[in-house]
Structures are given as structure tokens and as C-alpha cells.
Amino acid sequence: MKVIVLSSLDSSCRDAGLKHLNSHQPDAVVLSYDFIERNRLVRTVSGNAPAEYGEAVLEHPCIGCAVKYEIFPAIQRLAPRRPGATLLLGLPATWHSGSVLESLAEKLAAEEISVSSSVLSFDPTEMEDQMWDRHTLWESGFSSMERDQRTAGEYFFTELMQADTLIPVEGMQTQLLESQDSPRRAGGKDFMAGIAFARHLAPHATLCHHGNEIGSFNHEDVQQRTRAGHIPAVPRHAPSDKAPIHLYAERPLHPQRFREALSELAVSCTCLRGRLWVASALSERVAIGGAGPRIWMENTGSWSTEIAASELLLYGSEHEAEEISKVFKDCQVTEDEFQELLTATSTSANNSDHRGGE
Numbered sequence: 423m424k425v426i427v428l429s430s431l432d433s434s435c436r437d438a439g440l441k442h443l444n445s446h447q448p449d450a451v452v453l454s455y456d457f458i459e460r461n462r463l464v465r466t467v468s469g470n471a472p473a474e475y476g477e478a479v480l481e482h483p484c485i486g487c488a489v490k491y492e493i494f495p496a497i498q499r500l501a502p503r504r505p506g507a508t509l510l511l512g513l514p515a516t517w518h519s520g521s522v523l524e525s526l527a528e529k530l531a532a533e534e535i536s537v538s539s540s541v542l543s544f545d546p547t548e549m550e551d552q553m554w555d556r557h558t559l560w561e562s563g564f565s566s567m568e569r570d571q572r573t574a575g576e577y578f579f580t581e582l583m584q585a586d587t588l589i590p591v592e593g594m595q596t597q598l599l600e601s602q603d604s605p606r607r608a609g610g611k612d613f614m615a616g617i618a619f620a621r622h623l624a625p626h627a628t629l630c631h632h633g634n635e636i637g638s639f640n641h642e643d644v645q646q647r648t649r650a651g652h653i654p655a656v657p658r659h660a661p662s663d664k665a666p667i668h669l670y671a672e673r674p675l676h677p678q679r680f681r682e683a684l685s686e687l688a689v690s691c692t693c694l695r696g697r698l699w700v701a702s703a704l705s706e707r708v709a710i711g712g713a714g715p716r717i718w719m720e721n722t723g724s725w726s727t728e729i730a731a732s733e734l735l736l737y738g739s740e741h742e743a744e745e746i747s748k749v750f751k752d753c754q755v756t757e758d759e760f761q762e763l764l765t766a767t768s769t770s771a772n773n774s775d776h777r778g779g780e
Contacts, residue, residue, distance in 0.1 A: 423507045424538040425497065425530065426450075426636070428589075429519040429581055430512075431544065431552065431564055431574055438591035439543025440512045444469060446636065447508045451500050454512030455493065457483070458566050463492050469510065471500055483567055485517060489525040497526075501535060508538070516565045516577055520584045520648060527641075537639045541630070542585035544578075545593030546616025547606045550738065553578055553692050554714035575713025579693060582624040583647040583654070586637035589630045590617050622666055623693060623737060625654055650720050651697035651709030653733055667743045671732040673754040674701040674763065680753040687749060688712055692738030697722075699730045701755050701763055710734070 426443060430436035433456055440452055452469035461483045467474035478492040493511075501509055513522055519540050530537065553575035559565035562574065582588075590613070596606045605611040621629060626647060628637030646652065656666060669687075677700050688694055694712040698719070707728065709720045732750075739746065755763065 423501050423503065423505075423509065423534070424536050425501075425509050425511055426539045426541060427511045427519050427523060427537060428513065428541040428543055429517060429585070430515060430542065431577060432515045432594075434594040434597075435543045435545055435591050436512050436515060439541060439589045440510055442543070442589050442591065442630065443510050443541065443636070446630075447510065450508040450510050451502060452510045452512070453496060453500060454510075455488075455514045457488070457514040457517070463488055463514070465492065465496060467496075467500060470502070485521045486525050489522060489529075493522070494526060494529045497530075497535070498533060501533070516559050516570070516572075518577070518580055518584065520580065520644070539587050539636050539639050540585050540644070541587040541589055541636065542581050542624075542627075543589040543591055544620065545596065546590045546614075546620055547596065547612045548593055549578065549616055550619055550692055556715050573714065573716055575693070575716060578623075579711060579713045580648065582620070582627070583652065584644060585624065585627055586639055586644075587630050588620055588624060588627045590620070619692075619738070623654075625656065650711070650722050651695075651707060653696060653735060656735070667736040667739050667741065667746060669696075669732075669734040669736065669747055669750040671699070671750060671754045673760055674699045674704060674730075675732050675753045676755050676759065677702045683749050683753050684717070687734070687736065687746060688717055690738070690740035691736045694734060694736050696732070696734035698732045699725075700732075701759070704730070704763065 428436060428439050428443060430439055436454065440454060444450060444452060449470050451471040452467065454466045456464040458464060461480040463478045463480055465474065465476045465478065480487050480491065497509060513519060523537060523540065555562060555574050558571050558573060559577065560568050560570045564574065592608055596604070600606050606613060617629065628635070630636045656668060675698060680700065691712060692714060694710065696710050698708040698710055700708055705724050707722045707725045709722050711718055734750070736746070
């Protein structure tokens, strides 16, 4: 038996995504969840199973407890045991599919249940604006956990790399307020522009639109894509609109000059991804990420087998590529500064060798 896991920023997109998947898998059991106040996990069962509605109250509002005490037992109970059967698992809004799958992995393997796809359902007309939203997921009403300090942009930053399949759907606002010929409707100008943007952000993912097939889950590929500092491949023939700007620096970055230039590099970027080689920590690989108004960095350890260099992808940037490439190039240490660094590093290493005692 196989499981298809679907994530989304809001329950409206989640339900629309499940409906789309169910059209591909009409015999599937559909299991979906909503997490609401007072740590309640609401379960809804439909599709090729008796309709069901129930609640579980969790002692701790965490994914690990939800999987252990409710989600996995429900999958065990509802999973059809016939070859080729499918269960569609719709996650609560804002839950990262990667965290759920990590908690489920060993349990599913013991039951000989495989994950066939990890799917993200989203409204393409809203994604870019949502990534710029400064409010937390709780403040925006997407999450019922008050302590959830992530933004929608941070949610998409991770989930777009996790998913092997993207399902664009009309959001609730479009369904309720837009006329049938609105550019926000499926096939409209705004809708298609949003899809193009999402495909730039997740070039690895299969776009499941209309009658298209869904992608396939591969654990090793997901681990690589979601690694901090990962640089997604840029399609050679990507359309120019919304195409990311690729920046590369062979020499280390001067920490002060890069710090001063970072705001200019990122000011109009909807999303940025990359890794940095900084002169003040030559042996360390620093991952950098950004979504809308938030930017973060993370020391990911030594460079290992990778060639040390700085590399960035800027998505949605309003800069001219040539102009911003010059700004990034100027952040590199000069040849003289680089030689001074090498000399200082060599001297430091030699001194360390002589401090070993008698």
C-alpha cells in the first residue's frame, strides 16, 4: 500500500488539493486533519472508506505526539491491505510534510507501507504576496499555535524543496469573490504567472495541473534538496520573467563589505538561497536563506568535499543581473587581501603545530 502526503498553507487549498488527488486516485481512502485550539486534532475520513469525523486531544502540541498517538494509528486502521491501494493524507495547515514523514518513516516501513509522493497544494495568485507577509503564521490566522513564529515565506521556503509535486488551486478568496473571467481564476494571467514563479522556486517538482501525473517521492533526493545551503538547478531555458539571478564568487567574501551589501542584494528578493565562504571563517560553510522580509544564516560545518565558494540565487529580484553581480563581486576580498589571509592562516597552523609540548 502507498501513502500520498499533501501539505498546504491553509485548509481551503488542502481540501482542493485532496479533491484533485482523489480525481487521480478515485479508489483511495482520504484521511485529513485540522489542528485547532486546545491542542485538538480533528480527523476527517472520506473517499473509499466509511465517512468518519473525530477528535483527539494531545498533551503536547507537537508533530511527534500527533503522529504517535493519532495519525499513524489511523493509517494502520484505515489502510487498505490490497496491492496498489492508496491512502491520501491531508496534513493540518502549515505543518511541514518533512517533519511528519520523519516521524512516520520507521512506523510505515514496519507495516510495509510506502510514501509514493509528497505534494504541496497552493494558490499561485497569493504565493508571492504571502512570502512577503511580515506577520507570523499565528498572527495571519494560518496556524492555531500562538508560539508559531514562522512566517508564510519561511513555510514555503522549506516546503517547496520538500515537495515532489505542486498542485495549483484557486484559493478561497478567488472562489468566493472573483468572476469567472478574472485573471485570478485557473488559466488566467495572474494564476499562470504564479505557477511560473512557483516552478522557478521548485524546478525539481512535477506540476500536477489538469490531467497531469504526480511526481515520485525519493528520500535521498529530498535530503539533498532540503539541506541548508542547497542550490537548486536553474533550467537552461527558463523564461526571463521571474527567473532567478545567479551570483557566484570564487574568492572569500569580506565580512564587513558583505554585511553592508546584503541589504542591497536582498531588498527586492522574494526568496534567496545559497551558501557563503566568508574570510573571517575560511573553513566554515555558511548557509543563507531568505523569504520576503526575513533573512537567516546558519553555520553548517566544514566544506567537506565541496569546493569552497559563495553562491546565491535571488528570486523575484527587481535588480538588473549585471548591476547586482557587480555589487556581489565587490564583496570579495581583493587579491592582496586573499594573499594576506592565506599567509595568516598558514602562520596560525604552524604555530599550532609547535604548541604540542615536549
